[in-house]
Amino acid sequence: MGNASPDISIPAQTPVKEVPRPVMKPEIPLPAEISNSTPLPDIAIAKPQEQEANQPPLHEKKPKISYGSAEFLPEISTLLLTCGIDPSTVNPVSIGEGANHKVFRAKDGSFVVKVPKSESKVTMNMGHEDEQEQINKIQKAFPNFSLPTEIHGDKKTGKYIVVQKAVEGKPITNHTKDPELLKQLQQIIGLNNQLYAETGESLDFVGMPGFMSWVKRQFKKIILRESDFEISNILIDEKTKRLYIIDTDVLRTRNAPLKTALISRVGLFVNRMLMKWYFGKDIKHGKL
16 A cells, blocks of 8 residues: 655654553444545654654544544553653554454554554564565565655664555456556556575565455456455555555565465465456566
8 A cells, every 4th residue: 555755753652551451341333544635734753762753654644533442452652662662643543454464454544553463483584684674675676656655663672563555445456447557557567577596585465465356356266357456555546646555565486485485476476467367467477
């Protein structure tokens, strides 16, 4: 959701603070929209001490916005603090979620934080090391379309979060007509063909939000194809008119645990069906 960012210093990890249990309020105001017209100076994200200080920054500073009485649960606030992120800088109202993470956006709009849904390992993601491996694969296979993404971990508990540079944009859809954007989508599909041929792995184009969008809003019109179909894991950067992959989860059909491989095959089948139907492209093999 090029993408190089200026170097900035990254402060040391913030000490863990006691987080009080939030007082429930009757109403939680919706987040205000972030202006795209305001010039944005730079800011740094606090990171754990063990991470290198010269890693590329993930965000640029924007004006702070008030989100009223909404607050994180104490356990999430504690996790953010131990991973070097000040909870007060992140909007506690989730902007969405996938199969493995709940996603929160920085109040200045410059980065997103992905919090694993459970402490236990899930079917498609086996934890910190597995997540890092998948991030590396996406960045290597799609170098021009990936975003700066880092894992911030707590060595004592083994818990972690994923911090990714945010994209101000919208998903590409079957009604996107811009030739340059369609060319970039074709390049991503071509790179995915190479990745699958070499490893049996595929980018999850549709993702959980995209699939649910299709089920809820487009099923009745699937025959007429009147509604937009969103590729939820690929966003159009409205400033640069570039496509970026925002989800680093990989569908693995080979050399994976049986349950993971089976779910991946189902996911790949759904991805291929919807991409063929709405875009006339095969993400697994064939001519583009």
